[in-house]
Amino acid sequence: MNLATLLQKRVAEKGPVRVGIIGAGKFGSMMLAQARHIPGYHVVGVADLNVAKARESLKRVGWDESQYSAKTLGEAYKSGQTCIVDNGAALAEFEGIECIIEATGHPIAGVRNALAAIEGGKHVVMVNVEADVMCGPLLAARAKAKGVVYSMAYGDQPAFICELIDWVRSCGFELTAAGKGMNFEPRYRYSTPDTVWGFFGWTEEEVKAGDFNPQMYNSFTDGTKAAIEMAAVANGTGLDCPDNGLAFPPAGLHDLANVFKPASEGGRLARSGLIDIAASQEPDGREVLNNIRFGMFVTFKAPDEYTRACFKQYGLLTDKSGWYASMWRPFHLIGLETSVSVLSAVLRGEPTGTSREFRADAVATAKTNLKAGDMLDGEGGFAVWANAIPATKSLALDALPIGLAHKVKLIKPVAKDTAVCFSDVELVDNLDVVDFRREYTRTMGR
Template identity: 70%
Template sequence: MNLSSMLARRAAEGRPVRVGLIGAGKFGSMILAQARHIAGLHVVGIADLNIAGARAALERVHWEPERFAASSLSQASSDGTTCLTEDAADLFAFEGIDCIIEATGHPLAGTRHALAAIEAGKHVVMVNVEADVLCGPLLAHRAAKQGVVYSMAYGDQPAAICELVDWVRSCGFELVAAGKGMNFAPPYRYSTPDTVWDFFGWSDEEVAAGDFNPKMYNSFTDGTKAAIEMAAVANATGLDCPEDGLGFHPAGLQDLAGVFKPEADGGRLACAGLVDIAASREPDGRVVLNNIQYGMFVTFRAPDRYTRDCFAQYGLQTDSSGWYASMWRPFHLIGLETSVSVLSAVLRGEPTGSSTRYRADAVATAKGDFGAGDRLDGEGGYKVWAKAIPARIAAPAQALPIGLAHDIRLKRAVRRDQVITLDDVDVRDDLDIFALRAEQDALRET
């Protein structure tokens, strides 16, 4: 609880924490919005393929033009301004940057950037959960060997879940489940970019007036983003995914401890030690009372009667038996909070969650019946949704990771809800990604 005081000392010594940001989209913009208010945190460089878009983002979050007018990273480092570049490699090569924030959202680009940053001896804060679930365990392993930190991004839900998990374990309670809230009902599974706005209840006029990406919103709606994030949490905490994917059990605050416990004790989980989702919709679409749509939660069990009695005495939400309890955080502010990860990495040498083992995967699953020659369109598209399953099932089956399911051709027919495998597609490999994944498989926990 001393990051701010540690940073203040660094600032007083004239040694700010120096950051390079890759990607000035929504998440990156939120990081930049707060960075200007944190004394001692210096965004030295921003890499984005669309420089005009990056400038527009900076203006939108109230940066004065002179603050991002540096002509070089050296100038930016010396005078406290920021340099814009189209080439992320510039950030890796510049010695005056302590930490790279990867916020592109592109799984292959994110993997490539993280590898280069780690090789250059820089800490990495991986906003890009798509890259993390694809190669995060390998990246964490490489970072440890290099003596740098590879971290999830605080403010995003996976890191906040890891924080809650750490709290449970540090207190000596038995961890039973961890997860997040989400607006989901079974019909949402087959949403497409054409139908996604119907699930939000927005009119055509409202959609036209906003800056909305239908594929991005659809990845949240059809459960793909949930699968990606929960697989990442499993890889960071050692919890498991359910064998047939996330259950998306409807549950409000008052239900968490009763729902997210083993079936043997009256809950909805096959066993203890799982990640899952607290859906904010009933199967028929009704809104769940006291839902935690924007929040994260853990459920845990008292080790003995004395602790169980304390749960009741101090007002925890418990199940009817009093043995199982829940803790939650009702919100996450994504990029507005990510500076915590940067400061933890640079000042403490600690990640705010890190995928240190290959425990789970998010795999491409067909949204319908498709024939040979059809092309998959990746996360949030028309053809596939992601299922979070244990790596001990995904790896032997050669299941296709969702991060590799974009613009790839089927070479044989698949049926609705079938997990797609590498044998079903014409494999492309423009990053030696399969060699990296094979190396990662050596980190798989059975």
């Protein structure tokens, strides 16, 4: 990749790469922890609605207060320090910043921040998969029209899955499936912010010691985050979601090639070309041996007998037939690795994965029998979970994307495990983002 070499050259010729970060939560904190160890990588500004929280985050990850004491972005630009502001638009408007990392985790804010950054001529690294899955291909098209890069965030699982898929295709193997690992049991689907820490097995002391948001972590637990990320991968790679949503078949490393192949060949997939999750627990709660809970994987098929023989000769883990094999990355370090996306965008003009087409959607689905008058509370809340389904099915239902299910009132009852549709809700706020979503489905729907 040679990004480190390109960065050295850039610093010698033009000075450091200058970055703005919106959102100083867990992901943002991890980016900031590593940023100060990368010569030539200058975080000019950090934006967070809670400035005090941003300061606490910087202190927690080892920054000296003098490093984030700049009063203005201009002062930060000149001095090499960092300025903390309460408005992401300020970063988008500041000419000295080349790349914006959107890490708020809020889909409505994410769309607005990305549009502002693109309009301001900034590359965008979209940590906010919640926003990306709702209308990422249209954001990418807007970025291309402005001559800037719109990228998935290296360090997060969608970008790594895209990287693995690119490897398969660049080698000429037949891509069969792709996905990630996850600690999931069917009962987790109905977890709430009140019950989530029990599923993680963390004590109250451990929770209090970290910057953990129970609703955000519940979105990981109830399968919502998985649906969001897998739908985003589909939109970036041309793969598809299973017709009825992710199946979460349990599988360890030794079994990936056996499980993630077509049922006609003895696997668990309806066909090739699908995304899904390798659950790290059996339905009865037993841990899967050699699971890939924190990793990502692809499965692929040898195109001919010679390649099949090479798979065996060079130690690839294959299925029993030897035709299907797997490749994986066993971990992801989220914000600790996101500088790779920034440097790729600024120095090479290339994304580390990007949304291209509307192939899949993450739609709001009732966690319980909901009544007219109930309020939807978004990802990881009490009311809905996200189901990853094909875009064609979402369009036929006129399903409400999970990203718009925030503080929205139901005007009709919705049965448990049923998709919420636009006709079921009253939309009175965030109409600019609703309109952008409508433009996306109108112009990119199949």
